[in-house]
Amino acid sequence: MAKQKVSMLLKEARKRKKLTHQNVVDLLKIPITRQYYGAIERGERTPTVNVAKQIATILGVDWVIFFDEDVN
Numbered sequence: 001m002a003k004q005k006v007s008m009l010l011k012e013a014r015k016r017k018k019l020t021h022q023n024v025v026d027l028l029k030i031p032i033t034r035q036y037y038g039a040i041e042r043g044e045r046t047p048t049v050n051v052a053k054q055i056a057t058i059l060g061v062d063w064v065i066f067f068d069e070d071v072n
Contacts, residue, residue, distance in 0.1 A: 013060060017059065019058075022034050040066075052066040
């Protein structure tokens, strides 16, 4: 359930900012692929702390959601 909530939060935050997966990847300071970002957003992959912090900054969410088992 936690991964589903994270997935939903990321997708909603990205859409609120009117960003595509590629837009998010282009804004990151480290290179990741659009496919890797998509897998993170779907809850299929867990990002490194550095990637999580950068995605969180871009989307305006708390980076710990990627690792918190009890996401509200």
